Each structure stands twice: as C-alpha cells, then as structure tokens.
Amino acid sequence: MESDIDDHSPLTVAVPQSLSSDDVESLLTGANIWDRSGPIPFEHVIGNSPEDLSNSARFSCCLLPSDPGREWLGSLIRLNSDNFIECFDGMDLGDLCPIIGSDPKSKHHLLVCLSTRSAYHLPVARKFVTALRHRGLIKEATAPAVEMAVQEAFANSLIHGNLALTTSGRLSMDRFNELGDETKKRLASTTYGDRAIVLTAKKRKNGHIVISINDQGAGFTPRKETDETTMPGQESTFGRGLPLIKSLCHSVTFARGGRTIKLTFDQIESDVLSADPAFIREFDAQSSIDAALRTPQNATILIADDTMLSREIIASYLRSDGFTNLVFAKDGEDALSQAKAHNPDLIILDIIMPKLDGYEVCKALRADPQFAETPIIAQTALEENEGRTRIFDDGATDLILKPLNKAELIARTKIHLENRLLVKQLRAYRERTQSELDLARDMQENLNPAPEQYRGTGFDYGMRISATFQMSSELGGDMWGLVPIDEQRLGVYIVDFAGHGLGAALNTFRLHSLIWSDQIRDPDPGAYLSNLNRHLKGLLPIGQYATMLYGIIDRSQKTFSYASAACTSPVLGDSTTGTARYLDGSGVPLGVIRDARYETREVPFDQNSFLLLYSDALIETTLDDGQFLSEEKLLSMVHETVMESSSDVDLAAQIADQFMDRAPVQLSDDFTVVSLQSANGANGFTARDETQ
Amino acid sequence: MNYNTEQTDKTTTVELTGRFTFGDHSNFRKLIEEMRAHQSETHVLDVAGIEFIDSAGLGMLLLARDEGEKARATVVLRGAQGQVKRMLEVARFDTLFKLED
Numbered sequence: 001m002e003s004d005i006d007d008h009s010p011l012t013v014a015v016p017q018s019l020s021s022d023d024v025e026s027l028l029t030g031a032n033i034w035d036r037s038g039p040i041p042f043e044h045v046i047g048n049s050p051e052d053l054s055n056s057a058r059f060s061c062c063l064l065p066s067d068p069g070r071e072w073l074g075s076l077i078r079l080n081s082d083n084f085i086e087c088f089d090g091m092d093l094g095d096l097c098p099i100i101g102s103d104p105k106s107k108h109h110l111l112v113c114l115s116t117r118s119a120y121h122l123p124v125a126r127k128f129v130t131a132l133r134h135r136g137l138i139k140e141a142t143a144p145a146v147e148m149a150v151q152e153a154f155a156n157s158l159i160h161g162n163l164a165l166t167t168s169g170r171l172s173m174d175r176f177n178e179l180g181d182e183t184k185k186r187l188a189s190t191t192y193g194d195r196a197i198v199l200t201a202k203k204r205k206n207g208h209i210v211i212s213i214n215d216q217g218a219g220f221t222p223r224k225e226t227d228e229t230t231m232p233g234q235e236s237t238f239g240r241g242l243p244l245i246k247s248l249c250h251s252v253t254f255a256r257g258g259r260t261i262k263l264t265f266d267q268i269e270s271d272v273l274s275a276d277p278a279f280i281r282e283f284d285a286q287s288s289i290d291a292a293l294r295t296p297q298n299a300t301i302l303i304a305d306d307t308m309l310s311r312e313i314i315a316s317y318l319r320s321d322g323f324t325n326l327v328f329a330k331d332g333e334d335a336l337s338q339a340k341a342h343n344p345d346l347i348i349l350d351i352i353m354p355k356l357d358g359y360e361v362c363k364a365l366r367a368d369p370q371f372a373e374t375p376i377i378a379q380t381a382l383e384e385n386e387g388r389t390r391i392f393d394d395g396a397t398d399l400i401l402k403p404l405n406k407a408e409l410i411a412r413t414k415i416h417l418e419n420r421l422l423v424k425q426l427r428a429y430r431e432r433t434q435s436e437l438d439l440a441r442d443m444q445e446n447l448n449p450a451p452e453q454y455r456g457t458g459f460d461y462g463m464r465i466s467a468t469f470q471m472s473s474e475l476g477g478d479m480w481g482l483v484p485i486d487e488q489r490l491g492v493y494i495v496d497f498a499g500h501g502l503g504a505a506l507n508t509f510r511l512h513s514l515i516w517s518d519q520i521r522d523p524d525p526g527a528y529l530s531n532l533n534r535h536l537k538g539l540l541p542i543g544q545y546a547t548m549l550y551g552i553i554d555r556s557q558k559t560f561s562y563a564s565a566a567c568t569s570p571v572l573g574d575s576t577t578g579t580a581r582y583l584d585g586s587g588v589p590l591g592v593i594r595d596a597r598y599e600t601r602e603v604p605f606d607q608n609s610f611l612l613l614y615s616d617a618l619i620e621t622t623l624d625d626g627q628f629l630s631e632e633k634l635l636s637m638v639h640e641t642v643m644e645s646s647s648d649v650d651l652a653a654q655i656a657d658q659f660m661d662r663a664p665v666q667l668s669d670d671f672t673v674v675s676l677q678s679a680n681g682a683n684g685f686t687a688r689d690e691t692q
Numbered sequence: 693m694n695y696n697t698e699q700t701d702k703t704t705t706v707e708l709t710g711r712f713t714f715g716d717h718s719n720f721r722k723l724i725e726e727m728r729a730h731q732s733e734t735h736v737l738d739v740a741g742i743e744f745i746d747s748a749g750l751g752m753l754l755l756a757r758d759e760g761e762k763a764r765a766t767v768v769l770r771g772a773q774g775q776v777k778r779m780l781e782v783a784r785f786d787t788l789f790k791l792e793d
Contacts, residue, residue, distance in 0.1 A: 120715055121715055123711060123713075126711070126744070144775060147744070148746070148775070148779075151713065151744075151746045152746060152747055155713070155714045155746060155747075155748060158714075159714060171751065171755060172758070173724065173755055173758065173759060176717075176721075176752075176755055177721060179717075180717040180718060180721060183717060241746070241747040244747055244782065247782070624743070624774070625743060625773065625774050626774070636709070640694070640710075662743070
C-alpha cells in the first residue's frame with residue numbers, strides 16, 4: 001500500500017469512532033500490507049461519520065467500520081484516499097495482502113476491501129464507479145459499461161467465489177428460495193461471511209483502466225469459449241454474467257486460480273476527462289514541471305529529411321544562428337519515434353520521404369495531444385498548389401520551399417518558436433489566474449460552517465445537522481449558515497445568488513457580511529427578510545438577485561417558523577414514519593424590489609421532525625436517466641433513506657451521495673443540501689433542555 | 693428494489709423501483725407470493741422506475757415469467773428505459789416476454 005516518500009513520516013489514517021483502538025492497531029500493524037519495513041508511525045484522525053472527516057486532508061488509508069453501511073461507503077467519494085478497508089472481526093487477508101500492499105511502482109489508484117457479509121448488501125459496484133468518475137479515472141461516457149461489468153464480476157466473485165454458491169442451470173422458484181435461505185445462512189457464518197473481497201483500479205500509461213476483483217473462494221476455471229452471444233436469458237439464469245462482462249470490456253483475464261478477475265477498459269485518451277479538480281491537482285503539478293519555459297535558443301528542433309545532405313544543410317544554417325539542440329530523423333517512421341523521444345519544440349519536416357510521407361507524419365503528430373500545438377514547418381520542392389494546401393490540411397504550421405534560403409529558414413524558425421513561447425506564457429498566466437480563483441473558491445467555501453461547527457451547534461439544540469456543499473466548476477453563489485439566537489431558538493438560512501462566476505461569489509460575500517452585521521436583528525423571519533432585502537437592494541446592481549430562506553427552529557415551542565424569498569420548497573418530514581412534504585417556498589427574490597414584504601409561516605417541529613433545505617442544483621441537474629430529480633422522486637428518496645437507516649443518519653449526506661452516483665462529476669451550478677433532524681435519545685444526542 | 697402492487701379487474705400491476713440486483717432475494721420472494729395470491733390473468737411488471745438491473749435481476753424477471761406461465765397468466769414487462777432497456781435487449785428478452793413501452 002502506498003506510503004509517502006519519507007519512510008519516517010507518520011501515515012495518516014481515517015478511523016471511524018466506533019472502532020476500538022485495539023482493532024485498529026491490530027489491523028494496521030498486523031496485516032502485512034504496507035510497503036515499508038520496520039515500525040510505522042500512524043496518525044489517526046477519528047470521525048463519527050465520513051462527514052466529520054476533512055475532505056481536504058489526504059489519508060494514506062481510510063478504515064471503514066464493521067458493516068459500514070451506505071454512509072461509510074460514501075467515503076469513497078468524500079475522502080481523499082486511495083485505500084478503503086473495512087475493519088471486521090474474523091478478518092484474515094491471507095494471500096490478498098500482496099494485492100493490497102502492491103508494489104509502489106505500479107500502485108493502484110483506488111482500492112476497496114470489504115467483508116462478504118457487508119458487501120452483499122451494499123451498492124458496491126455503483127459507488128466504486130462513481131469514485132472512479134470523481135477521480136477522473138474513467139470518463140462519464142464509459143461509466144455505464146464499467147458499472148455493468150463491475151457489477152457482474154463483483155456478484156460472481158461474491159456469490160460463486162466467497163459464498164461458494166452454485167447457481168448454474170435454469171432456476172425454479174423452489175430452488176431460488178432455497179438459494180435465498182442458503183445465502184442468508186452463509187452470510188451469517190464465519191466461514192463464508194468473513195471472507196474478504198477486494199476491488200482495485202489502476203490506470204495504465206496507455207490510458208487503459210484495469211479493474212481487478214479478488215475473492216477468497218475456491219477459484220473457478222473459466223469454461224472454454226462458448227457462444228459469446230449466449231446470455232443469461234437462455235440456459236442459466238443467475239449471476240452467470242461472463243459473456244456480458246466480455247461484451248463490455250476490452251479484455252478479461254483471470255489470476256490466482258480464478259479468484260482474481262481483471263477487467264480492462266479502453267478509453268480514448270484525447271477526450272477531456274471531467275475529473276473532480278481536487279483529485280487532478282496532483283497530476284497537474286507533475287505535468288507543469290515538464291512544460292517549463294525554454295528560450296528560443298534552447299529549443300529542441302527535429303529535422304526530418306531522407307537525404308543526409310539536406311539534413312546537414314538545415315543543421316548548419318540553424319547552428320550558425322545559435323540553435324544547437326538538434327535531432328534528426330531519416331524517414332517518416334523515424335520522425336515519429338524521434339518526436340516521441342525528444343519532445344521537440346519545433347519540427348522541420350520533408351514531405352517526400354520513404355516509409356511514411358510528410359502528410360502522414362503530420363496527421364499522426366496532430367492526433368497525439370502531446371504534439372497538438374508543436375509548430376511543424378514543412379519543406380518541399382513541390383510547387384503545385386494541391387500539395388501545398390494538403391499539407392496545411394494535415395496540420396502543418398508553415399511551408400518553406402526548396403531550395404532553402406538560409407535567412408528565410410531562420411526567420412520562420414524564430415517566429416514559430418516565439419509564438420510557441422508566447423502561448424506557453426499565456427498559459428502560465430492563465431494558470432496563475434486559476435490559482436487566484438481557487439483562492440476565492442476556498443474563501444467562499446469558508447463562508448459555510450465547517451462540520452465541527454454545525455455538528456456542535458446541532459448538538460446544543462438536540463439536533464443532528466448534516467450538510468454537503470459542492471461548488472460548481474466556476475465560482476458559485478450558494479451559501480448556508482446557522483444563527484444561534486438563544487438557548488431554545490436556532491436560526492438557519494440558505495442562499496442562492498442568481499448565476500455563478502465572480503459576480504455571484506462577490507454577492508455572497510456582501511450578503512454574508514450583512515447577515516453577520518448587527519444591523520439586522522429582527523426576531524421574526526418575515527421582518528428579517530424584509531429588512532435584509534432593503535439593505536441588499538441598496539448594495540446590489542440592478543438585475544442581480546438572490547433566493548433565500550430564513551427560518552427559526554424553536555425547541556420549546558416545537559415550531560419551525562420561516563420566510564422564503566423564492567427559495568426551493570423546504571422538505572419537512574417525520575423520522576419515525578419517513579413521510580415528508582413540501583413547505584411553501586414562494587416569495588419575491590431578494591434584491592428585486594425595495595419594499596418587498598415577506599410572510600412568516602409556521603409549522604410544527606417536534607422531537608421526530610426533520611427539515612431538508614437544498615439549492616436548485618439538486619432538482620435541476622440532468623441525472624443518468626436524462627431527467628431531473630422530480631419532486632415526487634425526491635420525497636421517495638428521503639422516505640427510503642430515513643426508513644432504511646435508523647434515525648441516526650446524516651440525511652443530507654445520504655441524499656447527496658445518492659445524487660452524486662447519478663449526476664455528472666462537474667456540476668454547472670453550486671450544490672447545497674442541509675438537513676436538521678431532531679435527535680431522539682436513542683442515538684446519544686439529548687436536547688439541551690433535558691440535560692440541564 | 694422496492695415494489696408496489698395494484699390489482700384491477702383481472703390485471704395485477706407491479707411497480708418496481710430502485711436498483712434490482714443479486715441482493716434482492718427476499719423482496720422478490722415476497723413479490724412472487726403476492727402475485728400468486730392475486731390469481732390475475734395478466735401480470736404487468738412495470739420496470740420504468742428501475743434505474744439499474746444486473747443479470748441476477750434478469751434471472752428474477754424470468755422466474756416471474758415462469759410463475760406466471762404456471763398460473764396460465766400473461767406476464768408483460770412495461771416501461772424499460774436506459775440501462776434496463778439495454779440489458780433487456782442484450783439478453784434478447786423480447787423473445788421471452790411481451791414488452792410494452
């Protein structure tokens with residue numbers, strides 16, 4: 001498993017609060033999974049749920065509690081780590097250790113290790129694929145095929161491998177029921193249920209992604225290639241997805257006696273990955289070193305010409321003007337390999353050459369992103385117009401006629417090298433602007449309360465508060481916050497400025513300072529919004545506006561009173577039944593008219609109530625089915641989430657996790673979800689009025 | 693996977709929602725028992741609300757068809773879209789079921 005370059009620095013490990021320190025210690029030191037020798041210092045960062053752990057910190061490993069549930073499975077996307085390992089009783093990794101502790105030179109980009117017992121009930125394939133998307137390892141377009149293949153391979157390894165169940169042949173209902181009972185029994189047993197399953201993903205240099213699924217079963221011998229089109233529909237009905245897997249992958253191979261299946265997916269590299277910026281920053285840092293600026297005289301120039309005399313003439317002209325980093329190619333194929341080997345800053349290319357002519361070389365170079373912008377000067381004796389235009393079509397930057405004129409050659413070489421330098425400088429400038437924008441992003445994110453703040457505040461009011469915020473690809477206009485009023489009353493607001501980009505971001509700063517200034521102290525939400533609107537109207541340029549909800553949860557009155565300025569309709573529900581309904585979110589947006597009046601609405605909010613606030617990105621993002629999340633679907637998602645988990649669930653985090661599984665990685669608008677749930681005594685939270 | 697059954701006249705309509713995968717044994721078993729009790733002439737499995745199905749899920753749909761045949765009922769698959777539609781096509785379910793949009 002990965003470690004840092006320095007062998008003495010401690011490894012940072014994310015640890016769920018529910019794990020005993022003995023278990024953690026024995027897993028970390030007992031299993032031979034680290035690529036270091038000698039005692040390893042560990043630094044534990046402990047959290048009650050993934051939401052408590054910082055999503056900006058880098059973890060060498062993230063431990064998952066026994067039976068992690070959907071909540072901890074969500075850490076695959078929430079936490080910056082490549083390794084996620086469930087810590088469970090009876091864990092015996094055996095020959096899986098070398099897979100987990102793979103050679104640092106070919107380390108995996110993502111690894112998940114789970115017990116069969118918990119993996120069986122979790123949407124592992126889906127979460128794994130969402131995690132790959134967010135790390136930029138697979139493209140949005142390939143994701144559905146990858147998910148289907150991983151799902152089948154994972155089911156095979158789990159059911160036929162670890163649980164050792166045979167399901168070949170067409171099932172009858174009776175046999176199906178027997179299998180169901182047997183599955184339950186084996187999941188509960190230590191022999192089968194405690195077996196581990198490990199999923200890994202690696203990206204190869206050629207852009208292929210290799211996913212391996214490793215089990216601890218008896219292994220399996222792939223049958224002789226039968227009809228590839230035979231699908232589970234015909235003979236065998238259950239879990240025999242191998243033909244399907246093969247149809248979805250570039251290749252499928254087996255290792256460890258059939259206990260490891262490796263799926264290779266091929267992806268066209270030139271396509272732009274829509275990766276989560278947080279994950280690709282590391283990659284970018286490396287590539288910018290390669291792209292260090294060079295001065296024209298230091299430039300590497302590739303001269304491709306089939307006659308030695310021509311090569312020598314060009315070289316002597318260039319040398320006389322101070323260009324000394326020259327490399328040569330004697331035909332078209334050689335030109336391509338020299339280009340790859342030396343990454344030249346400029347290429348002087350003869351059109352008529354053996355093996356591959358200049359046209360083909362040009363095309364091949366332009367197809368490779370590495371040479372997409374490298375200046376290519378074609379030289380030729382051809383004087384017909386056709387040949388000239390064709391070489392430009394194929395991607396040449398410039399054309400120079402033979403016999404060569406020294407002054408012309410040098411002039412053109414210099415111009416193109418200078419252009420290239422300018423482009424590079426422009427890019428560097430753009431990168432600097434980007435880093436300033438990143439700073440602004442950080443500042444804007446800091447307008448929202450941090451987990452330890454809202455968790456603590458929630459605790460003080462006998463509530464479990466959960467929130468997820470993801471900024472759009474640009475700067476956005478979302479913001480939320482908590483305003484403690486007195487011992488019984490907690491204020492909450494959520495804001496969405498129209499548009500995004502710098503303007504919207506600046507407006508959130510304006511509004512944030514207004515909210516936290518002493519000018520506005522109305523105890524009534526309607527009056528509060530009216531007053532805030534008056535102040536904001538004076539600050540905002542015409543045409544800019546915000547939607548906002550401000551509400552107060554009163555623990556002693558058991559009410560939630562609020563006012564809304566065209567905010568998305570809040571969801572109010574009951575934790576015991578999971579039923580929920582929309583509240584009225586209508587009202588004039590802030591900053592539109594000076595004397596807008598806002599009505600205060602009041603609803604009951606007791607020890608079973610929960611409240612969900614969200615920005616419109618939740619309901620206005622196109623999901624994988626090509627549709628928005630409808631009002632009805634959101635309510636049923638809330639209902640299922642509440643009913644599936646016990647009452648102590650981070651509702652907003654769970655809703656966000658399900659949304660991320662189905663939404664593109666890069667959102668076009670800020671995404672905010674906040675939930676406030678009354679915590680009943682069962683989960684350790686107690687309301688303040690009961691403790692004092 | 694979750695489901696909702698509704699019986700009108702001689703037709704039982706089952707609306708399935710969520711992900712339908714290998715872990716859905718017990719829910720599916722309950723569903724089959726409910727369908728048996730209804731004794732309808734036509735069973736409509738409305739899969740429009742299914743967002744993802746794997747080959748085990750397909751296997752379970754086949755079981756539902758077998759159950760229907762035993763009771764001399766017609767089993768119809770309705771409303772498949774996206775990934776579900778793709779899986780049904782790959783598995784040639786059009787030859788095994790009556791498919792409706």
